[in-house]
Amino acid sequence: MDDRGLVSRLAAPSASGPRTEVVVYGMVNKATHGMIVRDHGEAAWSAVAQRAELDAETFVSNRSYDDSVTYALVGAASSVLGLPVRDVLFAFGRFWILTTAREGYGPLLDASGASLHAFLQSLPTFHTRVSLSLPALRPPTFTVLDESATHVRLRYESERKGLVPFVEGLLDGLAEHYRERVTVLHEQRAEVVGHDIFLIVWDERSPS
Ligand code: HEM
Numbered sequence: 152m153d154d155r156g157l158v159s160r161l162a163a164p165s166a167s168g169p170r171t172e173v174v175v176y177g178m179v180n181k182a183t184h185g186m187i188v189r190d191h192g193e194a195a196w197s198a199v200a201q202r203a204e205l206d207a208e209t210f211v212s213n214r215s216y217d218d219s220v221t222y223a224l225v226g227a228a229s230s231v232l233g234l235p236v237r238d239v240l241f242a243f244g245r246f247w248i249l250t251t252a253r254e255g256y257g258p259l260l261d262a263s264g265a266s267l268h269a270f271l272q273s274l275p276t277f278h279t280r281v282s283l284s285l286p287a288l289r290p291p292t293f294t295v296l297d298e299s300a301t302h303v304r305l306r307y308e309s310e311r312k313g314l315v316p317f318v319e320g321l322l323d324g325l326a327e328h329y330r331e332r333v334t335v336l337h338e339q340r341a342e343v344v345g346h347d348i349f350l351i352v353w354d355e356r357s358p359s
Contacts, residue, residue, distance in 0.1 A: 172217075173310060176212065177213065177214045177215070178213070180210040180220060187228060187232075195232065200224075202227035202231055205220070213285065215287055218311065222313075225239050236313075241323070245324035248327075267326055267331045267351075270329070274293045275295060291314075292306075293306065302352045302353070304350050305349045307348070307349065
């Protein structure tokens with residue numbers, strides 16, 4: 152899909168526009184704020200918040216916000232920073248693992264696998280553990296379809312659209328977290344088969 156396609160799928164109603172009926176914890180929007188300030192500065196964040204027509208610039212981590220707020224933030228960040236939407240989502244996936252998850256959920260990450268391979272095996276039940284502290288969580292579903300010493304094939308299903316680059320950023324961040332080198336291929340698209348499939352292959356020098 153080209154970026155224009157992605158943008159139009161993410162061209163969500165502004166924060167004050169129609170609601171999507173799916174909600175997301177404020178910690179996601181808070182992390183978007185954290186990433187933009189860290190990488191582009193406070194002035195860039197103010198411009199993004201204004202463009203997204205946010206009522207308030209602060210988010211409460213454990214309060215729910217309509218999904219449209221997050222989509223509007225990503226679309227606004229893309230316009231203000233002059234970056235393709237896919238790049239914003241990919242960077243956000245990396246930030247989510249390397250900053251948000253590491254700082255806020257380090258013990259949970261550690262307990263979920265000592266290697267990337269072990270972590271991916273536990274991914275199908277990972278959000279169930281997260282939901283112990285976030286009971287209203289509406290997470291995606293991950294399934295390990297097949298695996299070997301050198302690959303894992305993962306199915307991703309979500310009620311949300313357009314987040315494949317976010318998943319790719321998450322996987323990239325996880326590989327960096329575990330100091331492993333992998334190649335991620337997006338094998339099947341939800342638009343075609345109803346769900347996305349990713350093939351994660353370990354580089355020869357980085358055994359799983
Ligand atoms: C400690 C780490 C993590 C926490 C606290 C966490 C929590 C969350 C939260 C709060 C949301 C938003 C949904 C909602 O609020 O209802 C979310 C969405 C999501 N999470 Fe996680 N998550 C974590 C790790 C991961 C990992 C490791 C992956 C996959 C590699 C992942 C994949 C996703 C995806 C793709 C979404 C987007 C929503 C969707 O596709 O429907 N998360 N997660």
